[in-house]
Amino acid sequence: MMNKYDCIIIGGGPAGLSAALTLGRARRKIAIFENGTNRNRVTQESHGFLTRDGIKPQAFKNIAMKELESYPSISILDQTVIEINEDDSSDFFLVNTSNNESYLSEKILLATGIQEEFNLPQIRQYYGKSMFSCPYCDGWELRDKPLAIIAENEASISHMTKLVYNWSQDLIVFTNGLQLSDNVRNDFERKKIKVYTAVIKNLHGDDGNLFSIELETGENILRSGGFVVPSFYRPNKFAKQLNCQVGENGAIITDGAGRTTADGIYIAGETEKGGPSSLMIAAAEGFKAASSINMDITVERF
Numbered sequence: 001m002m003n004k005y006d007c008i009i010i011g012g013g014p015a016g017l018s019a020a021l022t023l024g025r026a027r028r029k030i031a032i033f034e035n036g037t038n039r040n041r042v043t044q045e046s047h048g049f050l051t052r053d054g055i056k057p058q059a060f061k062n063i064a065m066k067e068l069e070s071y072p073s074i075s076i077l078d079q080t081v082i083e084i085n086e087d088d089s090s091d092f093f094l095v096n097t098s099n100n101e102s103y104l105s106e107k108i109l110l111a112t113g114i115q116e117e118f119n120l121p122q123i124r125q126y127y128g129k130s131m132f133s134c135p136y137c138d139g140w141e142l143r144d145k146p147l148a149i150i151a152e153n154e155a156s157i158s159h160m161t162k163l164v165y166n167w168s169q170d171l172i173v174f175t176n177g178l179q180l181s182d183n184v185r186n187d188f189e190r191k192k193i194k195v196y197t198a199v200i201k202n203l204h205g206d207d208g209n210l211f212s213i214e215l216e217t218g219e220n221i222l223r224s225g226g227f228v229v230p231s232f233y234r235p236n237k238f239a240k241q242l243n244c245q246v247g248e249n250g251a252i253i254t255d256g257a258g259r260t261t262a263d264g265i266y267i268a269g270e271t272e273k274g275g276p277s278s279l280m281i282a283a284a285e286g287f288k289a290a291s292s293i294n295m296d297i298t299v300e301r302f
């Protein structure tokens with residue numbers, strides 16, 4: 001006999017965990033699937049989550065999981081969800097995992113986050129230790145240091161450089177082959193920010209700490225960290241396969257409270273917009289989506 005749930009949550013990041021807590025406290029039978037692929041697992045500390053500033057990502061997760069244990073209707077499953085379908089023989093969704101197990105659920109909450117992609121694969125070695133993508137998360141730790149801005153699109157370069165200038169004025173911009181318009185160049189010149197447009201050949205450092213950036217021209221520029229602008233993508237196609245409508249900007253269309261356009265499918269956290277936000281925002285969105293799920297179940301069954 002297959003396990004049946006009121007709601008299955010896919011993803012145990014702040015969005016999914018916060019939703020699980022809310023639904024568990026609302027006495028709903030839920031399962032949360034979490035496979036440890038959260039993108040912030042590479043970082044040493046998380047910042048800006050009120051009362052948890054500086055916490056390690058794993059410790060954040062452990063505390064949340066421990067809190068969930070107080071609620072007997074919550075199951076936490078360390079498994080990868082590979083497929084979600086509407087079950088033909090019932091009104092439930094059928095959730096399949098990579099170890100060939102299947103579960104039925106009345107509602108589904110997608111909280112699977114996003115992942116980043118770098119044009120320069122070497123950035124991975126430094127990402128989370130001396131190179132970051134969110135100044136609000138890690139700008140304070142890099143304040144006043146000699147920093148690199150690495151981005152390959154003029155709007156992103158301009159946005160990130162202006163933003164990071166607030167934390168350090170010792171900035172050098174690396175465009176990895178892109179020429180900048182006079183407008184942007186003038187902005188940077190005014191603030192004495194140097195720009196290298198040559199293609200980046202390599203990054204040098206030790207144990208995640210950046211020391212220098214080597215260009216195809218042979219120059220090797222000393223920097224001790226910096227900010228990058230990656231591309232972001234959803235690591236799965238669940239929302240599309242379940243016929244959730246996607247807006248022109250790539251965000252999944254919702255009612256603003258986690259309900260997608262597909263009946264019974266809800267979404268929360270970074271996977272909704274397909275772009276980066278923060279632990280606090282994701283947790284709040286998880287709470288909001290859980291309230292919608294609970295309300296819908298309440299009305300449907302009353």
Ligand SMILES: Cc1cc2nc3c(=O)[nH]c(=O)nc-3n(C[C@H](O)[C@H](O)[C@H](O)COP(=O)(O)OP(=O)(O)OC[C@H]3O[C@@H](n4cnc5c(N)ncnc54)[C@H](O)[C@@H]3O)c2cc1C
Nearest residue numbers: 011013015035036037038040047081113137269270278279
């Ligand atoms: C280097 C770095 C530093 C950061 N620093 C900060 C910071 O200091 N402060 C801050 O507020 N934010 C920080 N962030 C951003 C923060 O991590 C995200 O905003 C937040 O984690 C988004 O929450 P989420 O729940 O939407 O997604 P995630 O936290 O990514 O959670 C999604 C979860 O889904 C699980 N999952 C995905 N697919 C499956 C599947 N098929 N089956 C089972 N499980 C699945 C993953 O294991 C993952 O845990 C940082 C990010 C990075 C990369």
